[in-house]
Amino acid sequence: MEDPTLLDFRTRAIHVGGEKxxxxxxxxxPVYLASTFVQPGAGKWGDFDYSRSGNPSRKxxxxxxxxxxxxxxxxxxxxxxxxxxxxxxxxxPGDHVVAGTDIxxxxxxxxxxxxxxxxxxxxxxxxTDLKNLEDAIRPNTKLMWIESPGxxxxxxxxxxxxxxxxxxxxxxxxxxxxxxxxxxxRPLDLGLDIVMHSAxxxxxxxxxxxxxVLVVKEKQLYDQLYRIQNATGAxxxxxxxxxxxxxxxxxxxxxxxxxxxxxxxxxxLEQDARVRAVYYPGLASHPGHAIATRQMEGGYGSxxxxxxxxxxxxxxxxxxxxxxxxxxxxxxxxESLIEQPASMSHASYDKAxxxxxxxxxSLIRISVxxxxxxxxxxxxxxxxxx
Ligand SMILES: *Cc1c(COP(=O)(O)O)cnc(C)c1O
Numbered sequence: 531m532e533d534p535t536l537l538d539f540r541t542r543a544i545h546v547g548g549e550k551x552x553x554x555x556x557x558x559x560p561v562y563l564a565s566t567f568v569q570p571g572a573g574k575w576g577d578f579d580y581s582r583s584g585n586p587s588r589k590x591x592x593x594x595x596x597x598x599x600x601x602x603x604x605x606x607x608x609x610x611x612x613x614x615x616x617x618x619x620x621x622x623p624g625d626h627v628v629a630g631t632d633i634x635x636x637x638x639x640x641x642x643x644x645x646x647x648x649x650x651x652x653x654x655x656x657x658t659d660l661k662n663l664e665d666a667i668r669p670n671t672k673l674m675w676i677e678s679p680g681x682x683x684x685x686x687x688x689x690x691x692x693x694x695x696x697x698x699x700x701x702x703x704x705x706x707x708x709x710x711x712x713x714x715x716r717p718l719d720l721g722l723d724i725v726m727h728s729a730x731x732x733x734x735x736x737x738x739x740x741x742x743v744l745v746v747k748e749k750q751l752y753d754q755l756y757r758i759q760n761a762t763g764a765x766x767x768x769x770x771x772x773x774x775x776x777x778x779x780x781x782x783x784x785x786x787x788x789x790x791x792x793x794x795x796x797x798x799l800e801q802d803a804r805v806r807a808v809y810y811p812g813l814a815s816h817p818g819h820a821i822a823t824r825q826m827e828g829g830y831g832s833x834x835x836x837x838x839x840x841x842x843x844x845x846x847x848x849x850x851x852x853x854x855x856x857x858x859x860x861x862x863x864x865e866s867l868i869e870q871p872a873s874m875s876h877a878s879y880d881k882a883x884x885x886x887x888x889x890x891x892s893l894i895r896i897s898v899x900x901x902x903x904x905x906x907x908x909x910x911x912x913x914x915x916x
Contacts, residue, residue: 534597539713540782547593548775560652561772562586583760587768591775595733598712598778600726603752605759606771610708610728611636612764613742615644617673617704617724617872619758623649625672630687631887632680634706634728635876657687658818660695667699677706678715682835682871682895683809683888686818689825693721702751705782708732708862709833713785714826718747724755729766731862735777735784739770784864784900786802789829791906792898798907799836804914806892809835832898833861835871838914842891845870849894851913854901861897866906870895 534546542685550557562585567578576868578584588606595604607613614637629641631654641652655662657676667674674696678687696703704724705717711732717725728743746752759765766774788813796810808815811822812830815881822830838845849857855868859875869875872891876884898906 539598542597543594543781544779546597547590547595548779549590554585559587559590559775562688563768569823581749581768582763582765585765585768585771587771587775588766591766591771591778593729594775594778595712595727595743595745598781599718599745600716601718601725601747602749603756604743604745604902605755606729606751606766606774607742607744607759608764608766608770609729609740610634610706610726610742611640612705613726613728613744616744616755616758616762616764617675617726618645618650619762620702621645621648621672622652624670626651626653626668626670626675628653628655628663628671628701629675630677630680630685631655632683632685632817633675633677634681634708635878637675637706639878656685657692658685660688660691662836662908663692664695667701671699674701674703675706676704677709678825679709679811679818679831679833681833682857682875682893684709684811684816684818684831684833684835684906686811686816686822686825688821689715689717689722690720696723697721709831710826711781711785711831711862713782714789714829714831718745720825723747723751729774729777730860732785733777733781733862734759734770735775735781735863736773737860737863737865739773739777741770741774742768759856772780785832787900788827788832788898791903792832792834792899793830794903795896795906795910797832797900799910804839804916806837806839808837833895834898835893835895837890838892838894840892842872843894845894846873847916848913852908852909853912854905855896855913863897864900866897866899866901868894 592604653666655666703722708728725745727743793812799805800808849870855866
């Protein structure tokens, strides 16, 4: 292939890491289900030896992702959480982590229930306020972990500014970029060291796989994370790797269309008297709108939260009444989903803490899929009337 760095994103999503099979000419690389590989000689190693250390199907996916995020390398994991855990495994007792208050619930649990008991300190700060972040960094801070847009209020964090702080203070800068996807934001270009995605979401895009990825800028960091992955073994299987690779070919098309529909739905909800507030970075009323416009290219994602007029019970009834929006956690796939954070994605928070974060009883979160905008609008309209 010609120099892939000269190709546009959409072309790279289809061709880099998706080369035809050199043996049969099959346009789609086969799925390599093999656990082990025959070696050229005793103590002589081929490109692949054992599938925990490397598998051609996983490698293809990693090659594509490294290209799309402009990284030096990528690693595919069994889930988003195992990818984040691999980053946390670089830490040692006595180290300190600064993370955002609105990080994914599973990351919150990982940091507080698994990492903190190892003697690693955790501080959560509102990363939309850069002074908070700067003040929270101590001499033993090793990792900054941010997320933008955040969950469930779609808070927007200034990635380039966070990266500059991390660099200046000698802290490793990582981001969970699941909501933004590499289509809209490329955090390595903005100066961060590590990008993580739950491939379960937009990258897979069809609600049919669980996976996670890390993409990094520097070879040394890649080697360190590769050693951790190989030693601990939470690798993505070949079938899931294949499905994720297949999903990526339409990633840009899907995300662009989903953003368009989400923008239209957010605008519709904002003018509706049954809705008290809408949280979507594409709306001028969103506090992170200006930063989002700068760091999200051509769209604001397809996650929307909104607060309805009414109580917990009313919000429960609304999420149970949609016909196209499926009542489920997760996000980013072709089918639209709806949920009530207070009773579902954020149910593990104690109530006072949840309210402090602005996650009210009447908050509803939707993941906008690829159905027609008219049908989705009608579905929300009838559900809001219950
Ligand atoms: C789903 C999700 C994760 C966790 O990914 P899994 O694949 O479920 O392990 C992490 N961060 C965000 C933002 C997510 O939406």
